[in-house]
Amino acid sequence: MNPETLKNTAHEIMSPGKGILAADESTGTIAKRLASIDVESTEANRQAYRNLLFTTDGVENYISGVILFEETLFQSADDGTPFAKVLADKGVVPGIKVDKGAKPLALASDEKITEGLDGLRERLAEYAKAGARFAKWRGVIDITDEQPSDYCIDTNAHALARYAALCQEADIVPIVEPEVLMDGEHDIATCERVTGRVLKKVFEALDGQNVLLEGMLLKPNMVIAGKKSQKQASVDEVADATLRCLRRHVPAAVPGIVFLSGGQSDELATAHLNAMNQRGEQPWGLSFSYGRALQAPALAAWQGKPENVEVAQKAYHKRAKNNGAAAQGSYSS
Numbered sequence: 001m002n003p004e005t006l007k008n009t010a011h012e013i014m015s016p017g018k019g020i021l022a023a024d025e026s027t028g029t030i031a032k033r034l035a036s037i038d039v040e041s042t043e044a045n046r047q048a049y050r051n052l053l054f055t056t057d058g059v060e061n062y063i064s065g066v067i068l069f070e071e072t073l074f075q076s077a078d079d080g081t082p083f084a085k086v087l088a089d090k091g092v093v094p095g096i097k098v099d100k101g102a103k104p105l106a107l108a109s110d111e112k113i114t115e116g117l118d119g120l121r122e123r124l125a126e127y128a129k130a131g132a133r134f135a136k137w138r139g140v141i142d143i144t145d146e147q148p149s150d151y152c153i154d155t156n157a158h159a160l161a162r163y164a165a166l167c168q169e170a171d172i173v174p175i176v177e178p179e180v181l182m183d184g185e186h187d188i189a190t191c192e193r194v195t196g197r198v199l200k201k202v203f204e205a206l207d208g209q210n211v212l213l214e215g216m217l218l219k220p221n222m223v224i225a226g227k228k229s230q231k232q233a234s235v236d237e238v239a240d241a242t243l244r245c246l247r248r249h250v251p252a253a254v255p256g257i258v259f260l261s262g263g264q265s266d267e268l269a270t271a272h273l274n275a276m277n278q279r280g281e282q283p284w285g286l287s288f289s290y291g292r293a294l295q296a297p298a299l300a301a302w303q304g305k306p307e308n309v310e311v312a313q314k315a316y317h318k319r320a321k322n323n324g325a326a327a328q329g330s331y332s333s
């Protein structure tokens, strides 16, 4: 492990006013996204969609890193340039999702554990050769009346730490993503309690497995009421509860926190990030690693048609620009 390489990559990703595009939808997830615009999920269509995103002019002013799915890392742009090189040539750091998805947790009732540790050291070496400099692993925690169990939190925290240690050994910055889902009817206070429990265990596991906090990034959910809750919280309540929870549980040595959007509307995801950055200096940088909140308008504008590429790129550019502003607390709608 080279600590300087890790710290430099983490700092590059956390450049002021910039964040991450999560374009690492697995084959199953991208099929759902493409189905929403009546486009079939063929390899050619997936390449065309990612080509649209990665060749959008000017987004490099707001996007410092892109998370790719394995298939995409080994694909090329329309002009034959590998996607990883297209990004790197614009000063955007290529990253890779390395988990193999959330699977049923054995002997638990309806909870999930993320798999993908077997053979990960060898895969990381291949990804690094292809240009990846950071990685992502997502653990999934669901809130219900009885859940999450300590068993689910502990096993996911342990797997996240094992993944992070393997990444750092390969000089790849791990993005540690424990996502507390916003599905369900719970209120914001419940989300804050569960998110706190999860972060506490995650940082214990990272510490127990020698992970260098200065050479990683955290990708948490915001503290927010469940989608089906009758009591939705205001933008200010979300910003205050999220910051309180993070300040209690995330060591100041972590250089950056990059939020997932998790099913929030694109406008709200921007407003929440902006409100947090308007609260003044925090121990860590606060930015975005959005999937849906950056892509939704572009996907809708594209419709799978070459003649719509330009308007789709404009829509993506606008989301990137607004979130870049929110990462500095200077967004106004």
Ligand code: 13P
Pocket: 022, 138, 177, 260, 261, 262, 263, 289, 290, 291, 292, 293
């Ligand atoms: P969303 O922003 O759509 O939640 O996606 C981010 C991500 O990478 C989830 O793992």
